[in-house]
Amino acid sequence: MLRNLAQFKLASGHEIICELIDIEDETLDSSTRKKTSDNEILTRNVLMIIPVDYNGERKFIFRPFLQYVESNDDIVILNTSHIVSMNRPNAMLMNDYKLAMSEFHREHEERKKEYAKEVAKHLRRVKSSFERKIRDWVEGDSAAENDIEYSDVVIPFPSKHDKIH
Numbered sequence: 142m143l144r145n146l147a148q149f150k151l152a153s154g155h156e157i158i159c160e161l162i163d164i165e166d167e168t169l170d171s172s173t174r175k176k177t178s179d180n181e182i183l184t185r186n187v188l189m190i191i192p193v194d195y196n197g198e199r200k201f202i203f204r205p206f207l208q209y210v211e212s213n214d215d216i217v218i219l220n221t222s223h224i225v226s227m228n229r230p231n232a233m234l235m236n237d238y239k240l241a242m243s244e245f246h247r248e249h250e251e252r253k254k255e256y257a258k259e260v261a262k263h264l265r266r267v268k269s270s271f272e273r274k275i276r277d278w279v280e281g282d283s284a285a286e287n288d289i290e291y292s293d294v295v296i297p298f299p300s301k302h303d304k305i306h
Contacts, residue, residue: 159187
């Protein structure tokens with residue numbers, strides 16, 4: 142993970158740290174390779190470095206650069222015309238980044254599991270509702286035909302347990 146890290150200062154003023162991806166990386170699908178131009182850099186695991194004042198002391202925290210882009214498989218393409226400077230992060234920043242990314246990935250996996258549970262629970266409710274409607278219709282309850290509740294077919298996204306980092 143730490144082999145191809147870069148730290149960027151963007152024209153927007155944001156400072157980010159990320160893993161650079163070689164265009165020849167075998168994990169990339171061919172459509173991603175074909176879409177990349179010379180003025181783009183492929184990255185993943187992009188975090189913003191945010192300075193904060195904590196009890197009069199200057200500290201830094203990490204935040205996702207893009208919300209819900211949390212997987213190792215998620216590719217972020219940076220336009221080089223928006224990059225002011227680039228450097229290799231020092232050992233301390235690399236270590237902090239590694240710890241933060243492992244925590245972000247762990248939380249991402251937990252959210253995926255929780256979301257899958259929520260979707261499964263919702264689908265069971267929808268199935269039960271449709272079975273009830275069909276049973277009522279078959280048994281001759283004509284009022285059931287137009288009585289589908291839309292709250293039964295709305296899937297909550299992403300889940301009630303999401304947090305902003």
